[in-house]
Amino acid sequence: MAKVELKQKQKTEIEDSSSLKGTLASVFLLGFFIIITWLSVYFLFVDRF
């Protein structure tokens, strides 16, 4: 016979999403890329006449 599964106690694991380290790393990666390209264009402009 089929078992009624209503009484089975199974916990669903919830992934811990509060860590934002990866997001921080990617934000800074993009940030530094923008800063480096901005600075290189700026210094190119300053260096030329």
Add this chain to the structure above:
Amino acid sequence: MHMHKLEKVWLIFGISCLIIFLTTIGVSAFYLGNKPPSCLLTIDPEKVDQQAPFNKPGLHKVEGKEWDYELVYVASAFSYNPGQVEVPLGAKVKVIATTKDVIHGFEVAGTNINMMLEPGYISEYTTTFDKAGEYLIVCNEYCGSGHHLMFSKIEVVKK
């Protein structure tokens, strides 16, 4: 409002970058007085040849101004007048240019002198020629069938 600690970190980082970049532009424009090459100066494009300084294109020494020389160019399809100019090394020069017919470009390749010449408007750029060498001026706005043949030369020489 709850905000994650790291979220605050990158928000502060991003906002301070924005402030620094915008301040740089603000200082350049309002303190150093940098402006677009074509800035409110107009001329009748049909009478370019009769009007000063375009009646005498070329390099002229000037007195009592912030710059030592004025380098005047008249562009027309498909050439620049003058075709070749010698500039002394270290001279502070105001490049003044306009066009007689259609829109032309005025790019001194490898330098910051890069202007658009529009009929009816005068474009100017002041700079110090502090690197010797031969510089090619090219048209970088498509102006017609001879566009690719349009060029001029600046020689920066030690005197």
